Amino acid sequence: MMSDAAIRVEHATRASRIGLTVLVLLVAALAAAPAWADRASLRLMGEIFTFVALASLWNLLAGYAGLVSVGQQAYVGFGGYVLFALAILFGVPPIAAIIIAGALAAILAVPVAALMFRLRGHYFAIGTWVVAEIFRLVAAQIGVLGGGSGVSLPASVITGIAATRAMREHIIYWLALGLAVLVVGGIVMLLRSRYGLALTAIRDNETAARSSGLGVTRIKYLVYVATAAGTAMTGALIFLTKLRISPDTAFSVNDWTAFVIFITVIGGIGRVEGPLIGTVVFFLLRETLADLGSLYLLMLGAVAIVVMLFAPKGLWGFVADRLGWQAFPLERRLVRKP
Amino acid sequence: MPDALLQADALDVFYGDFQALFGVSLTVMPGEVVAVIGANGAGKSTLLKTFAGQLHPRAGAIRFAGETVGTLPAFAMVRRGVALVPEGRRLFPSLSVEENLLIGAQAGRPGPWSLARVFDLFPVLEERRRQPSMSLSGGQQQMVAIARALMSNPHLLLCDEISLGLAPIVVKEIYDRLPAIAGEGLSLVIVEQDIVQALSAARRVTCLQEGRVALEGEAKSLTREAVSAAYFGV
Amino acid sequence: MQWVNAIVQGVLIGGLYALFAAGLSLIFGVMRLVNIAHGDLIVLASYLALVVVTTLGLDPLTSLVVVVPAMAVIGYALQRLILNRTLGDDLLPPLLVTFGLSVIIQNGLLEWFTADSRKLTAGAIEVQAMQVLPGIWIGFLPLLQFAVTVAIIGGLQLLFYRTAFGRAFRATSDDPAVAQLMGLDTRHVFALAMALSLAVVAVAGVFLAVRTNFDPAIGPARLIYGFEAVIIGGLGSLWGTLAGGVILGVAQAIGAQIDPGWQVLAGHLVFIAILAVRPQGLFPKVQ
Numbered sequence: 001m002m003s004d005a006a007i008r009v010e011h012a013t014r015a016s017r018i019g020l021t022v023l024v025l026l027v028a029a030l031a032a033a034p035a036w037a038d039r040a041s042l043r044l045m046g047e048i049f050t051f052v053a054l055a056s057l058w059n060l061l062a063g064y065a066g067l068v069s070v071g072q073q074a075y076v077g078f079g080g081y082v083l084f085a086l087a088i089l090f091g092v093p094p095i096a097a098i099i100i101a102g103a104l105a106a107i108l109a110v111p112v113a114a115l116m117f118r119l120r121g122h123y124f125a126i127g128t129w130v131v132a133e134i135f136r137l138v139a140a141q142i143g144v145l146g147g148g149s150g151v152s153l154p155a156s157v158i159t160g161i162a163a164t165r166a167m168r169e170h171i172i173y174w175l176a177l178g179l180a181v182l183v184v185g186g187i188v189m190l191l192r193s194r195y196g197l198a199l200t201a202i203r204d205n206e207t208a209a210r211s212s213g214l215g216v217t218r219i220k221y222l223v224y225v226a227t228a229a230g231t232a233m234t235g236a237l238i239f240l241t242k243l244r245i246s247p248d249t250a251f252s253v254n255d256w257t258a259f260v261i262f263i264t265v266i267g268g269i270g271r272v273e274g275p276l277i278g279t280v281v282f283f284l285l286r287e288t289l290a291d292l293g294s295l296y297l298l299m300l301g302a303v304a305i306v307v308m309l310f311a312p313k314g315l316w317g318f319v320a321d322r323l324g325w326q327a328f329p330l331e332r333r334l335v336r337k338p
Numbered sequence: 339m340p341d342a343l344l345q346a347d348a349l350d351v352f353y354g355d356f357q358a359l360f361g362v363s364l365t366v367m368p369g370e371v372v373a374v375i376g377a378n379g380a381g382k383s384t385l386l387k388t389f390a391g392q393l394h395p396r397a398g399a400i401r402f403a404g405e406t407v408g409t410l411p412a413f414a415m416v417r418r419g420v421a422l423v424p425e426g427r428r429l430f431p432s433l434s435v436e437e438n439l440l441i442g443a444q445a446g447r448p449g450p451w452s453l454a455r456v457f458d459l460f461p462v463l464e465e466r467r468r469q470p471s472m473s474l475s476g477g478q479q480q481m482v483a484i485a486r487a488l489m490s491n492p493h494l495l496l497c498d499e500i501s502l503g504l505a506p507i508v509v510k511e512i513y514d515r516l517p518a519i520a521g522e523g524l525s526l527v528i529v530e531q532d533i534v535q536a537l538s539a540a541r542r543v544t545c546l547q548e549g550r551v552a553l554e555g556e557a558k559s560l561t562r563e564a565v566s567a568a569y570f571g572v
Numbered sequence: 573m574q575w576v577n578a579i580v581q582g583v584l585i586g587g588l589y590a591l592f593a594a595g596l597s598l599i600f601g602v603m604r605l606v607n608i609a610h611g612d613l614i615v616l617a618s619y620l621a622l623v624v625v626t627t628l629g630l631d632p633l634t635s636l637v638v639v640v641p642a643m644a645v646i647g648y649a650l651q652r653l654i655l656n657r658t659l660g661d662d663l664l665p666p667l668l669v670t671f672g673l674s675v676i677i678q679n680g681l682l683e684w685f686t687a688d689s690r691k692l693t694a695g696a697i698e699v700q701a702m703q704v705l706p707g708i709w710i711g712f713l714p715l716l717q718f719a720v721t722v723a724i725i726g727g728l729q730l731l732f733y734r735t736a737f738g739r740a741f742r743a744t745s746d747d748p749a750v751a752q753l754m755g756l757d758t759r760h761v762f763a764l765a766m767a768l769s770l771a772v773v774a775v776a777g778v779f780l781a782v783r784t785n786f787d788p789a790i791g792p793a794r795l796i797y798g799f800e801a802v803i804i805g806g807l808g809s810l811w812g813t814l815a816g817g818v819i820l821g822v823a824q825a826i827g828a829q830i831d832p833g834w835q836v837l838a839g840h841l842v843f844i845a846i847l848a849v850r851p852q853g854l855f856p857k858v859q
């Protein structure tokens with residue numbers, strides 16, 4: 001009988017080593033972007049990073065933990081409003097406010113999850129939407145933050161970030177990049193841990209996972225709360241950049257859920273790489289087709305349906321399964337130690 | 339020589355990548371009672387499901403009443419006169435006893451079987467007709483399942499392990515009714531793990547072992563040793 | 573008296589919410605599918621009625637003769653061609669496909685009809701009302717709509733529990749594989765269920781169009797009200813859904829009396845309270 005010390009779990013494969021190297025080089029290049037990109041490009045890339053974060057978080061929630069939420073906009077808006085409240089009412093510097101927004105969202109997410117977990121499957125999805133609507137309606141009642149029409153961020157908050165406009169924009173850009181790296185990195189670390197193994201089991205067959213004593217409910221809580229925190233921090237950053245918040249923009253289903261869902265579905269649900277690919281495709285489409293307005297959304301919906309029916313693993317699943325590509329070391333193989 | 343009602347030749351049936359039946363052949367003549375026996379996992383249920391249209395063979399041919407049928411879905415097979423009493427009875431929980439019987443007639447095939455006739459056969463069901471189907475005892479539920487299949491007026495009745503989970507006296511009560519069922523010219527294929535019942539009810543027997551036909555012949559001419567050998571593969 | 577009148581109006585609009593919910597509940601009962609596009613399909617029916625009224629010159633209630641069959645056909649095709657492919661153990665495909673459908677319908681309507689608010693007029697009946705007690709008025713139209721809702725729910729109950737059709741639905745819902753063994757083509761049964769659901773949606777859409785202003789974006793709110801009515805009333809019971817709708821309507825009416833901005837929020841809070849205290853709903857179907 002072999003002792004445990006003689007075996008270990010290997011996560012990396014040759015494919016994932018290559019993929020990871022490519023990614024690291026990419027992140028390094030992106031970090032240096034203020035040196036080679038113009039203002040408009042920096043803004044666009046920052047926006048891309050926030051969507052990578054949002055989509056990766058939604059993917060973790062729905063693709064891995066099986067919690068299909070149509071209400072994550074609740075936390076996007078919450079994060080935005082917490083940032084504005086802290087900055088306007090208490091003079092908290094923006095970066096600290098982003099972190100506090102994440103912490104507060106985590107706390108709020110606990111009772112929300114307790115209520116929502118009483119609903120199953122599809123009803124859970126709509127329930128999360130109702131929660132987001134409640135947040136929206138409550139926000140519209142908060143007069144000191146502009147009520148129904150919203151409020152703008154005072155200039156002093158922005159100028160407080162850095163001395164020059166260029167520096168401010170760079171910092172916000174790096175915050176976005178950092179957040180995306182943190183979120184994706186955090187998800188990869190989670191999936192590599194034993195929680196990740198449990199999540200994969202839940203994704204494959206929840207009943208079997210439960211009967212093997214995995215503490216499924218606790219893991220779901222963990223994922224829901226962590227996702228809420230990450231989403232709120234991203235929301236805070238998004239509205240820091242937008243400089244203005246209102247209940248309808250903060251809690252918009254279209255902007256924060258529809259787009260995120262389409263990105264994840266088209267890119268590939270249940271794989272970490274999926275949201276990355278999906279975000280790139282989404283923004284390519286948007287930059288080329290944006291003039292079409294609602295027709296663009298219509299097409300996006302149609303594409304998502306077609307992908308879901310005929311290529312449910314999304315673009316990444318379709319391509320990567322055939323070519324054996326991998327960007328992250330997420331396999332598990334038992335290896336004898338030498 | 340009269341035409342066979344069901345003629346299955348060299349069937350290969352898979353569940354995904356797993357092969358459950360290897361070149362299995364079976365013939366059922368009109369009005370005949372055939373038993374298919376074998377240990378757990380031998381492929382008996384798989385064979386019945388294939389005849390019923392729930393599974394489709396990857397190789398081999400099935401002819402029923404002169405028609406080639408291997409690719410037809412289950413609802414089409416019922417309409418042609420093949421009825422399955424599924425393993426584990428599988429009554430509809432939301433429906434009462436009577437409603438379970440009535441839905442058996444959904445296919446609308448003409449024939450001798452009706453609600454009245456079925457109640458004649460199993461009087462206890464008439465007493466309980468309005469009760470939820472799952473409130474009946476195991477044996478009574480099995481009667482409902484058989485009666486439900488009969489309501490479709492089949493030419494071929496497939497019975498999958500009707501003795502499973504029932505007390506011997508209840509099993510006997512059910513098997514005592516089989517002659518009345520088969521008497522109308524209906525053909526029966528009975529799948530059983532209970533060899534004694536199977537051999538007493540059927541004229542011909544086929545024994546499956548790990549997806550292959552290990553033995554077949556007239557029930558009365560098979561020796562116990564031969565059957566054991568085929569059943570267990572020793 | 574103002575309060576009593578508000579509650580009475582709440583009860584009446586609760587009937588409309590129950591109608592929103594009935595189609596949703598039916599589909600979930602038969603095939604465990606929650607159609608996220610449900611509210612948008614109600615709005616689609618409203619626009620369909622608009623087209624029928626403007627091109628054929630019919631009044632809204634007569635337009636039902638066209639809108640109901642049209643929506644039923646759309647429902648059959650939708651289920652048969654698209655939604656049947658999503659059914660199975662995984663809940664992601666139906667959820668995401670119906671979500672995509674919701675976006676498509678909203679934006680399609682936006683492209684075709686613009687975001688302008690519309691309304692259908694039913695003529696004099698819209699303003700007629702009777703005073704049942706001093707200070708308490710019941711409008712003819714809301715009363716008619718409530719009566720129709722009760723009739724539809726009663727009809728659906730009859731259909732499900734007293735007809736062969738309903739038996740087929742219930743059997744297919746219990747065990748689709750064995751339902752096939754009874755000679756039921758489950759693809760067809762599911763499509764018929766969706767056709768029935770959208771026929772009810774058609775009535776709801778026409779009622780909505782006459783009752784209030786509508787535009788392409790109001791679908792999701794109707795889905796949410798229908799959903800809340802189902803949860804408050806209890807899963808699996810159509811009469812429970814009626815009760816849930818009425819409770820939701822009354823909650824909203826009371827909220828509106830306190831402060832107009834609180835109307836919808838009050839309904840959401842009652843929903844949350846039920847979820848917290850009695851998650852199975854007030855009148856769940858006892859299995």
